Amino acid sequence: MPRKAEHIYAGLTVSALAESVRMRDLPPHKAGAEMIGAMVGGYYGSRAPDLLDPPVRPKHWGVAHSATAGAAVFALATAGSPRIQNELRVIADECFAQQAYYADKDRIGLALLYGLAGLAMYGLAGFVAGFAVAYLSHLALDHLECKSSLPLICRGC
Numbered sequence: 001m002p003r004k005a006e007h008i009y010a011g012l013t014v015s016a017l018a019e020s021v022r023m024r025d026l027p028p029h030k031a032g033a034e035m036i037g038a039m040v041g042g043y044y045g046s047r048a049p050d051l052l053d054p055p056v057r058p059k060h061w062g063v064a065h066s067a068t069a070g071a072a073v074f075a076l077a078t079a080g081s082p083r084i085q086n087e088l089r090v091i092a093d094e095c096f097a098q099q100a101y102y103a104d105k106d107r108i109g110l111a112l113l114y115g116l117a118g119l120a121m122y123g124l125a126g127f128v129a130g131f132a133v134a135y136l137s138h139l140a141l142d143h144l145e146c147k148s149s150l151p152l153i154c155r156g157c
């Protein structure tokens, strides 16, 4: 069973790689916000299966380590997260449009808030993608290390 640090390193690596492909057309400040979000999502995605199924015994795999959970997260990673990312990017760009509007009116406080909200939306877009691929990396590492197939729903429930 891989240790916590191995899961985190793998999760951060795959989330950074996946996000670097998805953010290639973004300007630097938006790409930076998404990458930070992806790294945070990668951390939590790499930890989520063991947080949901604590490793209290060698074959601790419950529902969070199941093929069913993996399939659901795979669907999120391949079909759901690009759609969610695009929706969040649209919201973020609306925030940046509001930021520009209030900056022109010399309402710097509102402009700052809308700018931060826009960056937060880009960060959230990165989080979604990073979480999903890091979760899958956790399941793959557990499967490879333990040389045992993932249970369909859970093992020993």
Ligand SMILES: [Zn+2]
Pocket (backbone or CB within 6 Å): 049, 050, 065, 138, 142
């Ligand atoms: Zn695990």
